[in-house]
Amino acid sequence: MKIAIMAGDGIGPEVVAQAVKVLRHVLPQAETEEAPVGLAGIETRGVPLPDETLALAKRADAILFGAVGGPDEASLPREQRPGTGLLKLRKELTLFANFRPAFMFPELIGASTLKPEIVDGLDLVILRELNGDIYFGEPRGIETGPSGERYGINTMRYTESEVERIAHAAFQAARRRRGKVCSVDKANVLETMQLWREVMTRVGREYPDVELSHLFIDAAAMTLMRAPKQFDVIVTGNMFGDILSDAAAMLTGSIGMLPSASLGLDRKGLYEPVHGSAPDIAGQDIANPLAAILSFAMLLRESLGLEDKAQEVESAVRSVLAGGYRTADIYQPGTHRVGTEEMGDAVVQALQARR
Ligand code: NAI
């Protein structure tokens, strides 16, 4: 098996290095290969997604990704922005299903901004469609009208087959969990989302064992804050999913804890922490590597089919938290504050202790 390592920028290389330590421990036989992406790609090859990086992604069984981006990217043309490389990678590999679990570790309940009783036992997954929607729809751009006034335009667009495939992914995920799908749309205002709801309902009939409900995005945002435990799988489009998943991320305390998987039609996937390159804390050995390590656990489960090993890694993370180890973002008085490297080492030690 071959695992591509794309650490990227900022804290990306710091947290991915910890996940790679875990990888070496759990899968000593795995072949790994690194390639530059983001600013690292621009520095070495002039583009955020160099050809050889894309070629490696295509050959690999799975991709362990860090984060891309830096402080002055907004001034760059769109093709030169680090994030454009990641969008292109997801699109080229047809990774259309972005799973972002939000799981409340009991040890971290006090780190959430919500009351303990609201988040205790929280275990949901947001499934965000990644290849369609207003992020890719044409026409797009900034134009000048006949009066000389400029206007901006973006197009929300979904085909039936795009909605169908994400719907199947949602229902299948729910079958492996608690059997509930909540589809989030804005069908009362947007025709695209009317089609979305229609297709979700139709595909849902093929899964009579899964309970399907629908919410408008505004109500979903509210419910996520008021009573998030009622959700199991939330499936939604690219833009609503972007926003809702960041909100869900915060329910559990820190963005430094949250993994993600982007999957397509086969088992190949891209696994990355939900957080970005965090230039504000890069190079200081304070970033939380657990999101990257938990992303590697998802890689073991989804792309390699190694459920036992995935659980081993997740249990090691739990025992490290139970042992009181905390990076700065999840630190609370009375716990043991550690840096990025120490946290990675603690997880490896916990794995060793289980052998
Ligand atoms: P961010 O996620 O990088 O940082 C947000 C806040 O969370 C910062 O205060 C940061 O210090 C903190 N944080 C993030 N990860 C952490 C960790 N592992 N441990 C402790 N604290 C952590 O988001 P931001 O600041 O909006 O973006 C920074 C850069 O990252 C930008 O260039 C942005 O475009 C890029 N980005 C890249 C993503 C990706 O590669 N998938 C996703 C999101 C942002």
Ligand code: MG
């Ligand atoms: Mg986002």
